[in-house]
Amino acid sequence: MTRERGPDVFTAISHRARRRMLDLLLEADRSVNTMAGQFQMSRPAVSQHLRVLLDAGLVTERRHGRERRYHLVPERLGQVRDWISHYEQFWDDRLQRLQKTLSKRSGE
């Protein structure tokens, strides 16, 4: 049994700072120092948050000279969307209309 280690995605995104980090990586790959400039905490703290995101599979790192560029892996957020989608019917009537449109279109 290969143990799926570490924090799951839901835990990883529970911290506001980590969510912001993902948001930053959505724009572009970034080095640690670049990201650290956006936060008040120390650079090692940022590193540790990135580690959590890395363990959760939400980012990858690529060495680039002496930098480490972090890169977003948005696919892993799919499980969050999947879970939350069960609730959508209750608060997103826009999506409901969309779904209706689609089922008409596909002739189901």
Next chain:
Amino acid sequence: MTRERGPDVFTAISHRARRRMLDLLLEADRSVNTMAGQFQMSRPAVSQHLRVLLDAGLVTERRHGRERRYHLVPERLGQVRDWISHYEQFWDDRLQRLQKTLSKRSGE
């Protein structure tokens, strides 16, 4: 200023058990004992988790005799969906096709 109290939604849903509780409440309102039967932890532990969900505004409680029926408030999950929707374009090509379909339809 009425202070938006307590743990935020992202923290509230970070725990697997609490997510399962919401899932249960999606089917129907439930009393604490009914829910506790679905978990291995003690009944007070379940109560405490429900408290977190309550503080996050994800559920409400209604007294019903000596029971307390918990009721889902899915609207609060909107902020999760809002956040995650920024990432959808990258991993949900089904949605992309959907959006294309829609924009064609609306003649943009």
Next chain:
DNA sequence: TTGACGCGTAAGTGTTTGCTTACGTATATT
């Protein structure tokens, strides 16, 4: 009224988080 039921809460405890400073290592610069 007496007792069982349904529940919240207090108190105690081990574990995990989130941060800091100090340090080590690899790469680049001079």
Next chain:
DNA sequence: AATATACGTAAGCAAACACTTACGCGTCAA
């Protein structure tokens, strides 16, 4: 070679978390 840069990691610590058992309080049943 010596130094600066970019980073991870170790160590330490306070706070938060997740649980437990013990208890108290309102409600329904006999």
